Amino acid sequence: MIEEINLRVAEAYHKDVGRGIARIDTRLMQQMELVSGDIIEISGKAKTYAIVWPNVEREQENRIRIDGNLRSNAKVGIDDRVTIQKVQAKHAQRVTLAPSQPVRLVGGAHYILRIIEGRPLNKGQQIRVETVNNPLTFVVASTRPAGPVVVTKDTDIVIKEKSVEEARVPEGISYEDIGGLKREIQLVREMIELPLRHPELFQKLGIEPPKGVLLHGPPGTGKTLIAKAVASETDANFITISGPEIVSKYYGESEQKLREIFEEAEKEAPSIIFIDEIDSIAPKRGEVTGELERRVVAQLLSLMDGLKSRGEVVVIAATNRPNSIDEALRRGGRFDREIEIGIPDRNGRKQILLIHTRGMPIQDVSLSEIADVTHGFVGADLSSLCKEAAMHALRRITPEIDIEEEEIPQEILDKLVVTRDDFKEALKN
Ligand code: ADP
Secondary structure (H helix, E strand, O other): OOOEEEEEEEOOOHHHOOOOEEEEOHHHHHHOOOOOOOEEEEEOOOEEEEEEEEOOOOOOOOEEEOOHHHHHHOOOOOOOEEEEEEEOOEEOOEEEEEEOOOOOOOOHHHHHHHHHOOOEEOOOOEEEEEOOOOEEEEEEEEEEOOOOEEOOOOOEEEEOOOOOOOOOOOOOOOHHHOOOOHHHHHHHHHHHHHHHHOHHHHHHHOOOOOOEEEEEOOOOOOHHHHHHHHHHHOOOEEEEEEHHHHHHOOOOOHHHHHHHHHHHHHHOOOEEEEEEOHHHOOEOOOOOOOHHHHHHHHHHHHHHHHOOOOOOEEEEEEEOOHHHEOHHHHOOOOOOEEEEOOOOOHHHHHHHHHHHOOOOOEEOOOHHHHHHOOOOOOHHHHHHHHHHHHHHHHHHHHHHOOOOOOOOOHHHHHHOOEEHHHHHHHHHO
């Protein structure tokens, strides 16, 4: 029997996201005498635990497939190496969770227990729980006995009132949260992730990694999402500026504010500075611009030229009008890489729908059918569609709910399913 094995990390299959599962090759499982459902310890830069399942879809793959949540707990990225070994985890008597943001949960601890039952946990790890509205992130504040422990149906789940402010929990957006942009993500990984994680590669080759990348495409197609995903996958500091805001909110101090942002980014590198709607501050010369905008652009240009970093600070800018931005910004050493983020095709729409229905109890819903009839919808539209369908399902049971009551009874929660008709209704709007 082999006790320990070293594997390269790959992303999780969509169906596995948020379930604490690690998929590995059946042959490797046999060599390690692992059976489906066993708990393994995954050691990257940190340790985390997962339930092992066979990777039946790809044979002979020397990879471990884990989702963004597990990667972040093990502090590794895609293509990094981890070692795994089998561990025995005790049953958890109690698990205390601290939400990363103040939350009011429907169903409270019961609801969480149902989602995390069977999962191995250890103190300090983050868990992401998909809910209809948004994924919630919790930090495991403590376990009894000490971890790793497995949550069972008898585990007492305690949710702390206070959120964890000390541990700055990133939103934890990962590549698996982005649908239908495989090629674009690949480009982003090469242009941004690689230099952020391995600046030495570029130094050795004597080439400069890109300082600026321009993402262009219609609103709601996932530009911000991609920027956030690279930041969280690389553990980089993420600073957002919105183009219109830098001019209006910091009126009179815009240039100062920009300088501060760049300083902070360099000090806390690796960092990603995300400038949304860059066209609003940097329209083409000749187009109507005020003196202030001109000064802001000049400042931005000089800050980018002055970036000493070796790929450790990357500026990502987004626009839906790439042809209307100042050409000086698109020259070498500035935003000299561009990636188009287009409107998703049918397949892309289906993937996006899969992502946005992940936390939903759906029944008799064919996502292919919805993808067929949503031509022209972008990611943001599909996300709203799913939320609207869920609200529809909720309205069906609201007459049965007593809002005064502390916790909603289980049998009512069980009735809460989102159906084909809910989607049909949502599509009418
Ligand atoms: P943009 O920056 O291109 O205007 P965002 O990235 O802010 O768009 O997208 C808004 C929301 O729409 C996201 O938070 C997400 O919920 C959803 N969304 C957009 N594109 C995608 C996508 N490709 N996959 C999954 N969800 C998406």
